[in-house]
Amino acid sequence: MSARENILARIAQARSPGAPVDVDEVIHRHPRGPIPPLEKNLLQRFGEQATRLASDAADAATMGEVPNLVAAYLRARHLPMQAICWPALAALDWRAAGIEAQVRAARGEDMVGITGAFAGIAETGTLMLLSGPQTPATVSLLPETHIAIVEKTRIVATMEDAWDRLRAEYVTPPRAVNFVSGPSRTADVEQTVTLGAHGPYRVLIIVVGDGQARPT
Amino acid sequence: MQVAAMHFKRKAAENLGNEKLQRALEKLQTKFVDGRAAAIAELPNFEDIRDAAAEIRERAISNLDRYLLRFEREATARGAVVHWAETAEDVNRIVAEIAAKHGVQRIVKSKSMVSEECGLNDALEARGLSVLETDLGEYILQLAHEPPSHIVAPVVHKTKEDIADLFEDKHHRPRTTQIAELCREAREILRPGFLAADMGISGANFIIAETGSVLIVTNEGNGRLSTTLPRVHVAVTGIEKVVPTLEDVSTLLRLLPRSATGQSITNYVSVLTGTKGGDDADGAEHFHIILLDNGRSRLLGTELQPILRCIRCGACMNHCPVYQNIGGHAYGWVYPGPMGSVLTPSFVGLANALDLPNASTFCGQCAVVCPVKIPLPDLMRDLRNRQVERHLRPWQERAALRVWSWLAQRPALYALGARIAARLLRLFAGGKKRLRHLPGASGWTNERDIPAPAGRTFRDLYRSGRHT
Numbered sequence: 001m002s003a004r005e006n007i008l009a010r011i012a013q014a015r016s017p018g019a020p021v022d023v024d025e026v027i028h029r030h031p032r033g034p035i036p037p038l039e040k041n042l043l044q045r046f047g048e049q050a051t052r053l054a055s056d057a058a059d060a061a062t063m064g065e066v067p068n069l070v071a072a073y074l075r076a077r078h079l080p081m082q083a084i085c086w087p088a089l090a091a092l093d094w095r096a097a098g099i100e101a102q103v104r105a106a107r108g109e110d111m112v113g114i115t116g117a118f119a120g121i122a123e124t125g126t127l128m129l130l131s132g133p134q135t136p137a138t139v140s141l142l143p144e145t146h147i148a149i150v151e152k153t154r155i156v157a158t159m160e161d162a163w164d165r166l167r168a169e170y171v172t173p174p175r176a177v178n179f180v181s182g183p184s185r186t187a188d189v190e191q192t193v194t195l196g197a198h199g200p201y202r203v204l205i206i207v208v209g210d211g212q213a214r215p216t
Numbered sequence: 217m218q219v220a221a222m223h224f225k226r227k228a229a230e231n232l233g234n235e236k237l238q239r240a241l242e243k244l245q246t247k248f249v250d251g252r253a254a255a256i257a258e259l260p261n262f263e264d265i266r267d268a269a270a271e272i273r274e275r276a277i278s279n280l281d282r283y284l285l286r287f288e289r290e291a292t293a294r295g296a297v298v299h300w301a302e303t304a305e306d307v308n309r310i311v312a313e314i315a316a317k318h319g320v321q322r323i324v325k326s327k328s329m330v331s332e333e334c335g336l337n338d339a340l341e342a343r344g345l346s347v348l349e350t351d352l353g354e355y356i357l358q359l360a361h362e363p364p365s366h367i368v369a370p371v372v373h374k375t376k377e378d379i380a381d382l383f384e385d386k387h388h389r390p391r392t393t394q395i396a397e398l399c400r401e402a403r404e405i406l407r408p409g410f411l412a413a414d415m416g417i418s419g420a421n422f423i424i425a426e427t428g429s430v431l432i433v434t435n436e437g438n439g440r441l442s443t444t445l446p447r448v449h450v451a452v453t454g455i456e457k458v459v460p461t462l463e464d465v466s467t468l469l470r471l472l473p474r475s476a477t478g479q480s481i482t483n484y485v486s487v488l489t490g491t492k493g494g495d496d497a498d499g500a501e502h503f504h505i506i507l508l509d510n511g512r513s514r515l516l517g518t519e520l521q522p523i524l525r526c527i528r529c530g531a532c533m534n535h536c537p538v539y540q541n542i543g544g545h546a547y548g549w550v551y552p553g554p555m556g557s558v559l560t561p562s563f564v565g566l567a568n569a570l571d572l573p574n575a576s577t578f579c580g581q582c583a584v585v586c587p588v589k590i591p592l593p594d595l596m597r598d599l600r601n602r603q604v605e606r607h608l609r610p611w612q613e614r615a616a617l618r619v620w621s622w623l624a625q626r627p628a629l630y631a632l633g634a635r636i637a638a639r640l641l642r643l644f645a646g647g648k649k650r651l652r653h654l655p656g657a658s659g660w661t662n663e664r665d666i667p668a669p670a671g672r673t674f675r676d677l678y679r680s681g682r683h684t
Contacts, residue, residue: 014517033467199437
């Protein structure tokens with residue numbers, strides 16, 4: 001017998017008797033567990049939690065404002081004005097803001113990566129990114145600076161809410177669903193937290209679309 | 217990995233006297249124990265979530281074959297290849313076959329305790345493949361040729377000076393003891409390794425039956441790099457890691473990082489499903505998932521079944537007074553602390569790890585902090601019982617217990633013996649309240665004092681009290 005058959009046979013033999021559980025039915029229902037109580041203002045919670053996990057946060061009224069916000073962020077930190085961005089964001093006028101944006105997946109030497117986000121999770125201040133032809137996974141990972149643009153209407157309370165949205169918009173999950181909560185970090189040396197391990201050193205989250213004109 | 221659990225006592229005694237290790241272990245208290253307490257306090261319904269988490273894991277374990285088959289079906293439908301492995305050797309052989317099939321030369325690895333269980337690195341290197349550990353802690357251990365001493369913080373036993381020496385020696389760069397600079401140095405050395413690799417090997421924190429996905433949590437981003445850049449991704453994990461749904465895994469994720477490092481969530485949580493699509497610009501083209509048994513299925517239906525719920529957070533070792541004082545290496549295999557004291561004898565044989573179930577004060581703290589409510593002291597007690605039943609305890613201990621049992625069944629003789637012993641010990645103490653040395657019991661008195669008896673037995677005192 002193969003390893004597979006042996007292992008499955010041993011498990012079946014050891015299983016406690018009783019009515020068999022219909023696993024497909026349980027999975028079809030996918031009931032939620034207990035959810036921690038969250039304050040009403042999800043947008044505020046999202047910002048607070050993201051900042052707590054060392055992300056930088058900014059707001060923009062419209063997508064049109066985003067390139068200038070990004071440019072100001074990069075200039076203030078003396079970061080390169082060359083960036084790569086998701087094909088999904090190619091339509092924004094990066095050039096007018098002084099940013100030289102290339103539309104492609106990231107390579108090892110790229111310094112700034114600009115992405116969107118499928119959702120923002122208020123409970124933990126987390127971004128949810130889906131991989132795909134228009135949304136390559138490397139852009140949020142290889143560069144030292146990651147800038148993520150998330151629409152206000154995509155801020156949800158919990159990871160469970162985010163899964164519901166995914167089920168509503170996709171038949172099956174994409175190759176990679178990446179939840180990102182701040183810059184990469186390590187505490188392996190003397191349990192001391194250091195930002196910027198193998199991924200970004202800094203993450204800027206721009207929440208777009210409160211609809212209000214912004215005082216300049 | 218080679219088993220060295222039989223040297224527990226010697227190694228534990230050495231480590232107790234190792235001042236540097238003792239200083240390093242103190243950090244666990246402030247960072248992990250206090251960090252967990254603060255992170256748990258943020259969840260007003262923590263106990264409800266914990267009950268739910270234990271129930272989710274128990275439900276998965278009780279229907280393991282059904283959930284594994286559903287997982288296999290979904291993963292295969294998305295283009296992954298699922299392999300089943302009975303033993304560590306099977307895992308090593310399967311990975312080597314996958315490497316050969318895809319013409320792999322260079323492998324990057326993200327942290328995987330199951331691969332440590334298999335001794336996978338050595339097996340692949342013996343076949344001429346280059347293997348690079350990319351978790352900072354695991355990379356340091358690879359340079360130092362040492363095993364991990366903690367399942368979450370593998371180099372907890374090393375100081376930054378140790379690491380500075382190691383990097384200077386291996387990287388030939390100017391020595392630095394600044395932690396941020398050490399981290400940047402490792403990043404710069406490892407980045408080309410990621411970019412050049414043709415295979416990435418990861419573990420899996422969970423596998424999800426609903427979607428056929430492998431879930432990995434990391435903070436450094438090395439898990440994402442290892443599973444995104446190389447054209448082949450191999451995930452190696454234990455059969456017990458399956459959970460039914462995305463909702464179930466969301467519940468478990470509220471507890472795993474909090475229990476492990478005091479984080480509300482790890483930096484990265486990656487849910488990986490199937491292979492790269494035709495138009496995708498990045499991602500692995502080939503995705504292999506290896507499900508390892510290695511003794512796990514034998515625990516089903518036994519007293520030890522609850523250990524299969526374990527989600528490898530490390531809270532039991534962080535809170536264990538024994539682990540806190542001797543560190544992880546003394547346990548002699550991959551898994552240290554209370555969970556290791558149950559897993560190691562189960563996987564490598566009770567006779568090869570006699571001291572581990574006894575390396576506990578039974579203070580119960582491990583069971584209190586376990587996020588999936590594994591009754592660890594009960595499981596260690598069960599292993600102690602098995603040692604006695606199988607006559608695996610030393611002959612002196614067995615003889616002593618036989619004498620005691622013979623005496624205890626003869627109340628008059630027992631009372632006389634107790635009376636004589638109480639008087640002798642009192643005499644020996646010479647009026648002092650504590651005995652510092654006791655002939656024939658140096659194993660006890662070398663490390664601690666024994667309180668001197670009052671000179672009369674409890675039964676004597678009780679009887680005289682009733683008569684007055």
